[in-house]
Amino acid sequence: MMINLPEMKTITKKIIIIILFSSFAWFTYGQPDANGILHQIDENLSSENRIFESSMTIHGRRASRTITSRSYVEGDKKSFTEYLSPPREQGTKMLKLENQLWIYSPSTDRTIQISGHMLRQSVMGSDLSYEDMMDDRKLTETYNAVVSGSEEFDGRTTWILELTARVDDVAYATRKLWVDKERFVPLKEELFAKSGQLLKRSVLSDVVQIEGRWFPKTIVYKDMLKQGDGTEFKVTDIKFNQDIPDYIFTKASLKM
Amino acid sequence: MKTAFKLAYRNLIGAGLRTWLNVIVLSFSFVVIIWLKGILMGWDYQAKSDMTNWEIGGGQYWHESYDPYDPFTLAESHSIIPQQFSDEIEQGDMVPVLMVQGTIYPQGRMQSITIKGIDPDQDLFLLPTHQLDTATDAVPAIIGAAMAESLQLDRSDHVTLRWRDARGTFDATDIVITDIFSSNVPSVEAAQVYIPLAILREMTMMQGEATLLTFRDPEAERPAVQGWVHKPKEVLTASVDRMIKTKTAGQSVFYTILLLLAMLAIFDTQVLSIFRRQKEIGTYIALGYTRREVVGLFTVEGAMHSIFAAVVGALYGLPFLAWQAEVGWTIPMDAGDFGMAMAQTLYPVYSAGLVISTVLIVVVITTVVSYWPSRKIAKMNPTEALRGRIQ
Amino acid sequence: MIRFLLKGLFHDRSRSRLPIIVVAIGVMLAVFMNAYITGFMGDTIEMNARFTHGHLKVMTRAYAENEGQVPNDLALTEVSALKEELSGRFPELDWAARIQFGGLVDVPDEFGETRSQGPAAGMGIDLLSPDSREAGRLNIQKSIVRGRIVQNAGEALLAEQFSRKLGVDPGDEVTLIGSTMHGSMSMYNFRVAGTVSFGVEALDRGTIIVDIEDARNALDMYDAAGELIGLFETGFYDDERALEIARAFNTPFEEDKDEYAPVMKTLTQQGSMGQLVKMLDVWGIYIIAIFIVAMALVLWNAGLLGGLRRYGEFGVRLAMGEEKNHLYRTLIYESIFIGIAGAFIGTAIGLFFAALVQKYGINISGLMEGSAMMYPSAIRTRITTTDYYIGFIPGLFATIIGTMLAGIGIYRRKTSQLFKELEA
Structure with a gap:
């Protein structure tokens, strides 16, 4: 392959710049590898399985509502949620296996698979869509990550990670993560469109240590294009590495 | 037959105001029917051409x-x-x-x-x-x-x-x-x-x-194409046809009443003519006319009202209808309510078919209504009639 | 003299019978025509009123602003109290709450799994309260294609075309997947009672009609409704009164900054209905004017004919020495009697027919393929107070004017020729 001279020159320049800057950064911050950080986050947050109770507060235009639920999660492919309150939602169950999602409503005694356009509906009126919950691929599988800097956020020093999609079927082309340098807990995340437009932002707080892990108990999730105060998700009780019987993750358990 | 027309013409002109009143009422029917139908046709045309121009092409x-x-x-x-x-x-x-x-x-x-x-x-x-x-x-x-x-x-x-x-x-x-x-x-x-x-x-x-x-081009042969469905223009404009049909039904009651009124006048005129002109009828028969010919004579006279009306209607109707076609009929209808194309201003469209059929229908109806009372002539006793005795 | 004239009219049937019949027929046609035009013209407006706008409609301000999007999260709450208040303050209207909603209709197979599914536009209306008139208002009964109207809670009507697409028959159960007032996903089962035809593709493709209480349960809209519509008990829109009522209702809220405060809008304040109402009024007047002129001409002619009919009689009377002026006057008096009698009889018969057509309508469904909700299967007249007097204008005046003009001929008669005429 022929490469003409001016082109060769620019390429050389670029390489020099990259080398210069990266070494500069390395020496200044002792910056770790971004994938390493993501891995650390995984270590910290994921577990074989967990059972937790949570409350979700949705700030609507007119009023706020709180919905509580109990969830069983195994790995990152299986989850089962049962809504506990308010009375209207009580008994509604949701099962997620791989990339399939079913909802059971006790009043109709029907189990409906949520697919296609229905995935884009909001979960219980929140700023979260079913689809947002569904994507369970590891960030390291779908995104190339680089550390782009460091910043003080909410009184903690954080790494800023920039994630760029490396597969073409993800919902968000790029993401930005603010990760606590000591605890390896993300404190803020922003989701961007292909054009670079900010679409959604979540802010994580109430980081506590549970069973030796650092865990953010509160997440405020907001659709940035829409007006409103977003959705607040609070974990009220969480237990890791529990015995969850297999039948929980079957469609039959929805009707129980 | 020619004499019948000549006679009818003279009689009608001679009757003066009475004839003209009838003629004016009948001419209203012509103009109003053509105008209203023209508006519906204009609506149909406009809705379809709006759809063509904005949405469906050919x-x-x-x-x-x-x-x-x-x-x-x-x-x-x-x-x-x-x-x-x-x-x-x-x-x-x-x-x-x-x-x-x-x-x-x-x-x-x-x-x-x-x-x-x-x-x-x-x-x-x-x-x-x-x-x-x-x-x-x-x-x-x-x-x-x-x-x-x-x-x-x-x-x-x-x-x-x-x-x-x-x-x-x-x-x-x-x-x-x-x-x-x-x-x-x-x-x-x-x-x-x-x-x-x-x-x-x-x-x-x-x-x-x-x-x-x-x-x-709506005319060209359109082959079936795998993965695509051909929607011809007629299919895409079917909703307009339906709307127009409803409106036509509603309007026809109006025409009917207007025509009924005109026919009431013609009927009244005919009844009087026959009542007053018994001597004349007697004379015709005495002169060798058959009864049927005399009935025909009076029928032609009555029917001729509608011919006059067509002429009079044309006199003021043509400029009026032309003016309407020019400036249109503005309606502030919220087309969205019906979900179909409808312009703010409708321009009536008159086809030759519309004009001819309207004239024919009115002439035929007038003829029938003129004939109805004339049948009485056939039952007259000619000698009595000749003497002017009321029968 | 009046008695004498009346006697003459009664005894000489040729003097009275035909002219009265002609006047009566003319007046009858005029009265019927007026009622018909009012009904026909008003029909578009009334249909809009019944289906969407009401004669008056109450919504929250926020809902009214985004009405096109059917934002149930902005719906009215505590509707029963509001409805009671409205019924108390404005009893001349019938008030009904309605909920419009969007969603999916999901049809299960024998295992409860989704067999077919389609997007639906829903309408929650009061179908089950014993005193509700909503079903009749929306012409539902006549639009039923299969099955029957909703009679029990938990039943629904589907657009016929929609039901075919989903493969659903009356008696089947379907699940409505919608969104509650608060944005949660909701599911609710309905048994399909019947199917209806709207005659408008957009509605035929995906409409579900349910009782409003079911809609409330399904959408978590307890005692809430998107809109409260009011329709005059008379069945017809009265703009002046409607504006008055809306003003009376809205005034106390003027200071209120709450975007969920109720706001009342008249039919003419919604969309372009105001212009439409105005336009139809004007055109109604034009058409009736044309018709009245035509009828006046006919009656005028009838007056002329009446004069001619009595040509001989006048000759005799003049020959006997009756004053021309006197003869002319008696002629006018007679025409007044004829006009009044004809107008009375004509108005009575015209009103009778108009009332019949108002009640039963002129069936035009034969022209359509079957009956449909959005296309009236019958055209109805509408009797207004105008109908009680409109016939007298042409009936009386045209007859008198006709007689007056015909009577002028009397003055042209020469006494010298009278005997010659009489001899003939």
Whole structure:
């Protein structure tokens, strides 16, 4: 392959710049590898399985509502949620296996698979869509990550990670993560469109240590294009590495 | 027969005011019927030509999964344009439109819309697509007046548009409203944004694809194309036909009453003529006319009212109808209520068929009504009649 | 003299019978025509009122602003109290709450799994309260294609075309997947009671009609409703009164900044209905004017004919020495009697027919393929107070004017020729 001279020159320049800057950064911050950080986050947050109770507060235009639920999660492919309150939602169950999602409503005694356009509906009126919950691929599988800097956020020093999609079927082309340098807990995340437009932002707080892990108990999730105060998700009780019987993750358990 | 007409003519002219009153009433029927029917025909014509100019052209090919009443189908209803249409598209006689679901956020509110990609250089539709050819900081877009009003958007306003590409990845950008058009066709305005086809294809990674193909020529043979459904013009305008049918039914009661009234006058006149002109009738018979011929004579006389009426009607009706066709009939109807094309101003359309059939119908009815009382003549005793004895 | 004239009219049937019949027929046609035009013209307006706008409609301000999007999260709450208040304050209207909603209709197979599914536009209306008139208002009974109207809670009507697409028959159960007032996903089962035809493609493709209480349960809209519509008990829109009522209702809220405060809008304040009402009024007047002129001409002619009919009689009377002026006057008096009698009889018969057509309508469904909700199967007249006097204008005046003009001939008669005429 022929490469003409001016082109060769620019390429050389670029390489020099990259080398210069990266070494500069390395020496200044002792910056770790971004994938390493993501891995650390995984270590910290994921577990074989967990059972937790949570409350979700949705700030609507007119009023706020709180919905509580109990969830069983195994790995990152299986989850089962049962809504506990308010009375209207009580008994509604949701099962997620791989990339399939079913909802059971006790009043109709029907189990409906949520697919296609229905995935884009909001979960219980929140700023979260079913689809947002569904994507369970590891960030390291779908995104190339680089550390782009460091910043003080909410009184903690954080790494800023920039994630760029490396597969073409993800919902968000790029993401930005603010990760606590000591605890390896993300404190803020922003989701961007292909054009670079900010679409959604979540802010994580109430980081506590549970069973030796650092865990953010509160997440405020907001659709940035829409007006409103977003959705607040609070974990009220969480237990890791529990015995969850297999039948929980079957469609039959929805009707129980 | 010629004498019959001559006689009838003289008699009618001789009757003066009485004849003219009848004639004027009858001529009203002519003009009003032609005018009202003309408005309906004008409506039909206008609705269809508005649809042609804004929405359906000479007919369309729909992607087989496209369903205008189910926005969820849009995700699947797009594919590469069949090779056989490339010439027609090249010549500008077929316009491809790509449709994608999107969301816009005017003032932080959220509204689902359809993004339509269309060639800025097309001239098949009246859409001001040339306004999409402007270089701006954002994607140029045109929207309908109805939507501009409901979303409170104005020309040169920026608004965020969000969509997903073919693989489902979110994308968002600002669009700038470069023009707002008003079309009388709600279905091309409601909840949709037009942007350049090339940009939409790039945005969604749907190169060479389309959802709808609209062609100019309604006459040409249209072959079946795999994956696409041919929708001829008649099918796409069927809703208009139905609307017109209802209105026609409503109007015909009105014509009937107007005609009944005119016929009441003719009937009354005929009854009187026969009553007063017994001597004349007797004379005719004495002169060797058969009774049937005399009946014919009177019938022709009555029927001639309608001929006069046609002439008188033409005298003032032609200028009136021509003026109406010129200025139209303005109605502030909210076409959106019916979901079909309807213009603010309707221009009546009169066809030769309409005029001829109206004249024929009125003449026939007048003849029948004139004949009815004349039958009495056939029962007259000629000698008594000749003596003027009332029978 | 009046008695004498009346006697003459009664005894000489040729003097009275035919002219009265002609006047009566003319007046009858005029009265019927007026009622018909009012009904026909008003029909478009009344249909809009019944289906969407009401004669008056109450919504929250926020809902009214985004009405096109059917934003149930902005719906009215505590509707029963509001409805009671409205019924108390404005009893001349019938108030009914309605909920419009969007969603999916999902049809299960024998295992409860989704067999077919389609997007639906829903309408929750009061179908089950014993005193509700909503079903009749929307012409539902006549639009039923299969099955029957909703009679029990939990039943729904589907657009016929929609039911075919989903493969659903009356008696089947379907699940409505919608979104509650608060944005949660909701599911609710309905048994399909029947299917209806609207005659408008957009509605035929995906409409579900349910009782409003079911809609409330399904959408978590307890005692809430998107809109409260009011329709005049008379069945017809009265703009002046409607504006008065809306003003009376809205005034106390003027200071209120709450975007969920109720706001009342008249039919003419919604969309372009105002212009439409005005236009139809004007055109109604034009058409009736044309018709009245035509009828006046006919009656005028009848007056002339009446004069001619009695040509001989006048000759005799003049020959006997009756004053021409006197003869002319008696002629006018007679025409007044004829006019009044004809107008009375005509108005009575015209009103009778108009009332019949108002009640039963002129069936035009034969022209359509079957009956449909959005297309009236019958055209109805509408009797207004105008109908009680409109016939007298042409009936009386045209007859008198006709007689007056015909009577002028009397003055042209020469006494010298009278005997010659009489001899003949």
